[in-house]
Amino acid sequence: MENSIGTVIMATLFAILIYFLVTAQAKDPNIEEEELQAYNYMLSINDKMEKYLNKKVLSDWAYASNLTQENLNKNIKISAEVANIQKEIWHQIAQYNWQQFSDYSLRRQFWAYSTIGENALPEPQFKMLKKLVSDMESIYSTAKICDYKNSTKCDLLLEPDLTNILATSNDEKELRHVWIEWRNSIGPKCKDSYKSYVALSNEGAKLNNFSDQGEVWLKDYEDDTIKEQVHGNMWGQTWDNIAEKTLPYPDVEDSDYTAEMIKQNYTAIKIFQTAENFFKSINLTEMPRTFWKNSILEKPADRNLICHASAWDFYDQKDFRIKQCTEVTYEQMSTAHHEMGHIEYFLQYKDQPVPFRTGANDGDCISLSFGTTTHLRKIGLITSDNPDPKIVLNNLYRVGLGKIAFLPFGYLMDLWRWDVFSGKTTPDNYNCKWWELREKYQGLEPPVDRSEEDFDPAAKYHIIADVPYLRYFISFVIQFQFHRALCEKAGQYEPNNPKKPLHECDIYENTDAGNALK
């Protein structure tokens, strides 16, 4: 009895105390004033960042689309200026008690500016790091190998030559030749740079109070258990390219979409117009005129460039571009939809504060509608009237090759790098560890023996270009969740209704689904 009265009194006193603490904090005039000042500070930062980021992205573009020493020097210079500004902001925001601000959006902006990664490095180290990555990108993008059948012809580039050979050749010896020569032309040249890149990135991470760069990459997930979360069950190990050779119903007509595109005289421009038409049909924004003017949609012949497809926001609310060395293939048309999806996001959040203008994750949601037989029939890539279930199965098989087979690869890219950054994997077993993971998760073996003289991870763009990869892995899961939600909105999918299966849902021309994206 006494005990419980005592408990009640204690609880009451405690509640009163909490009440005072909470109200005292919420009404603290100092914090309120500080918050108002912080709000104005963020507005001014935003203008400044927009201006500088515009300059920086223009110079990133100039280099990526024209790999000259002059463009690189300019790019490193402006990158260092922006890093300086980031550092200045970083020091200033440490003066604010921003964790106590009441405005959520304001707190988020402070939070975003509170980790600046490599920008924290002293200027000489920062420039060194930029140069290392740019050099590796340049080696990757300009690598040339000799033709298997004509050893004096030594001008084969990844895009389009090697990509085409890997997609179409049936000659095992030629495939092996391309596989080996591509790696020989990059790996050994990049290994030393990669070692230095890892060391410098980690230095930057430590300045941000992270143990290593792998931890910096994981910060944005805001989940301490992210590594465990993504450690799922993996299976499958094949690719889109082998579809024609392995389709469940190879004799069914209407299964070779690339052939149909060529027959219909598709061009790079027509591919992007097709993509734009999709977005417009669901009431999303059409591409601004500058998009068509400034983008690089076909490979220019007069210079070296980074062909890896990418979408660009120039932070000035009007300049948005895609750079893609587009070939007329079904896969590239799917990529075009993906890249334009980025531009749609840029357009949607162009008026947001700068820190909120980066993609939440790389999505591929639209390409799921695009790739259905329903849609391919609508745009005339499937021409038969006959709704043959074998066509649907062939198509689903193709989606599986692209999406399911990707998962183990999407995962191991960063699994390898987390251990590289943390020091668990050292330079003398870079390649060995890489192949351990390739075998464990993808069930793949190299076609010839490899050693530490080779550096095969460098044969993949995102490794040498310092681009994290876990985002793709996660996007390959959540895009299906987004797709399902949009299809429910569109009234085209109902669980347990065999007349409305998810794999036949195509949100094309459905403005309910499109408006839900805004």
Ligand SMILES: *[C@@H]1O[C@H](CO)[C@@H](O)[C@H](O)[C@H]1NC(C)=O
């Ligand atoms: C590539 O950059 C160089 C500067 O290094 C410039 O002179 C040249 O005009 C550029 N080429 C194109 C096609 O823009």
Ligand SMILES: *[C@@H]1O[C@H](CO)[C@@H](O)[C@H](O)[C@H]1NC(C)=O
């Ligand atoms: C960055 O700031 C430092 C110190 O304030 C200054 O010496 C340096 O010139 C600045 N660098 C650039 C590229 O603006």
Ligand SMILES: *[C@@H]1O[C@H](CO)[C@@H](O)[C@H](O)[C@H]1NC(C)=O
């Ligand atoms: C081999 O390539 C060289 C250089 O491109 C070319 O001049 C030659 O005609 C090619 N030979 C054959 C047999 O195609």
Ligand SMILES: *[C@@H]1O[C@H](CO)[C@@H](O)[C@H](O)[C@H]1NC(C)=O
């Ligand atoms: C990193 O931690 C040290 C020591 O705890 C602290 O003095 C410093 O302000 C922290 N730096 C950042 C950027 O959080």
Ligand SMILES: *[C@@H]1O[C@H](CO)[C@@H](O)[C@H](O)[C@H]1NC(C)=O
């Ligand atoms: C494609 O181009 C060829 C040659 O110019 C022409 O004969 C054919 O009609 C075109 N096909 C389509 C579908 O436009």
Ligand SMILES: *[C@@H]1O[C@H](CO)[C@@H](O)[C@H](O)[C@H]1NC(C)=O
């Ligand atoms: C298209 O979107 C705009 C706003 O972005 C909205 O006002 C309009 O009603 C939408 N149209 C349709 C057909 O849903």
